Amino acid sequence: MSRGMSAKQVLEKLLSDDGMREHRQVGIVDSDGEAAAWTGKECFEWAGHIIGENFVAMGNILVGKEVVESMAKAFETTKGELVDKLLAELEAGDIAGGDRRGKQSAAILVVREEGGYGGYTDRYVDLRVDDHVEPVKELKRIFRIWDLTLLTREDPNDIVNPVNVADKIQEALKILGFYEGEITGKFDEDTKKALEKWMMINNFENKIRKDGYIWGTIYRFLIDMAREKKSGLS
Numbered sequence: 603m604s605r606g607m608s609a610k611q612v613l614e615k616l617l618s619d620d621g622m623r624e625h626r627q628v629g630i631v632d633s634d635g636e637a638a639a640w641t642g643k644e645c646f647e648w649a650g651h652i653i654g655e656n657f658v659a660m661g662n663i664l665v666g667k668e669v670v671e672s673m674a675k676a677f678e679t680t681k682g683e684l685v686d687k688l689l690a691e692l693e694a695g696d697i698a699g700g701d702r703r704g705k706q707s708a709a710i711l712v713v714r715e716e717g718g719y720g721g722y723t724d725r726y727v728d729l730r731v732d733d734h735v736e737p738v739k740e741l742k743r744i745f746r747i748w749d750l751t752l753l754t755r756e757d758p759n760d761i762v763n764p765v766n767v768a769d770k771i772q773e774a775l776k777i778l779g780f781y782e783g784e785i786t787g788k789f790d791e792d793t794k795k796a797l798e799k800w801m802m803i804n805n806f807e808n809k810i811r812k813d814g815y816i817w818g819t820i821y822r823f824l825i826d827m828a829r830e831k832k833s834g835l836s
Contacts, residue, residue, distance in 0.1 A: 603630075609638040627651070629658030648702075654678060659691065665699030672698040683755070685712045685727045689742060696738040708737035710745070719752045726753075750823055751805045760818035761811075764789045764797070767821070774828035775800060800824065 603612055609632040617623045617640060624642035629651060631637045639651040639658045650667055651660035652674040659673035676694035680687045688710055696705070709730035717726030729744055731737040749755075764771055768789040775781035781796040801810055801820065809820050 603632055608632055608634070609636045613638040613640055627660060627662055629660050631656060631658060657687075657691075659695075661695070661701070663701055663703060665702045669695045669698045669700060685710065685745075688712070689745060692738050693742065705735065705737055707732050707734070708741040710741060746823070750809070750819055754808065756809075756817050756819055761815040762818050762821045764794075764814070764816050768793060770825060771797060771821075774824050777828040777832050778824075797824075 603609075607615070609630040612630055612632075613628065616628065617626070620626065623640070624644040626640060626642045627645050627649060629637070629639040635656040637653045637656065637658045639653050639660055641649050641651050641660065641662070645662045647662075648664045648666050648669075649662035650664075650670060651658055652670050654674055654677065657674070657677050659670045659677065661670055661673075664670070672694040673691045676690040677687045680690035692708060692710070707730070710727055711725070711729075712727040713724045714726040715724055716722075717724055727745070727748060729741060729748060731740045731744070734740045769785055769787040771789070772781055772783070772785045772787070772793055775793070775796045776785070778800065780800045781793065783792050797816075798810060801807060806820055809817055811817065
């Protein structure tokens with residue numbers, strides 16, 4: 603592909619002299635969005651693929667074709683970036699039954715030139731779950747943290763005025779051990795410092811706004827963290 607060959611040309615080249623091609627499964631999408639795929643006749647059932655615009659949904663040793671059908675539909679209908687579509691696709695396949703051997707691992711890798719934190723690498727998203735009873739759910743959980751910590755793609759309209767939710771912020775920070783004062787409902791200096799300390803410790807320093815507002819994603823994560831801790835203590 604680095605030589606300018608299309609996805610179909612690369613696939614043809616790979617299979618042309620491969621004596622084990624009936625045991626292979628491969629999917630390719632090139633930079634123009636052209637997709638090509640191959641599922642050999644000797645792959646363990648259920649095995650198959652669906653080719654769509656800018657994607658290939660595929661798998662083997664699945665419970666049935668409904669898995670790749672659900673994956674394809676999720677990719678086509680989910681809005682957002684590539685990472686959002688891929689996560690939705692994985693979740694849809696999981697819900698449809700996934701691998702007939704059971705669940706164990708899940709991973710996602712999305713590269714973009716200088717897409718890593720600070721532009722130092724090309725790894726925009728690079729996450730893996732090697733062994734978990736619910737690997738796709740765990741992958742989504744840690745992606746939420748990755749998204750909040752490393753990506754900068756917030757909706758400009760998704761902001762919260764801390765003055766209007768000061769009591770909730772104080773209560774959450776108190777549960778998490780960052781605020782020791784009374785729940786006054788006033789976003790005073792102590793509350794502001796406690797919030798900034800929580801954000802810095804959780805590596806959200808690149809999400810601290812200079813206009814007095816809080817990103818909605820950060821605010822909801824704070825509330826969720828406090829709720830989870832409170833639930834664990836009760």
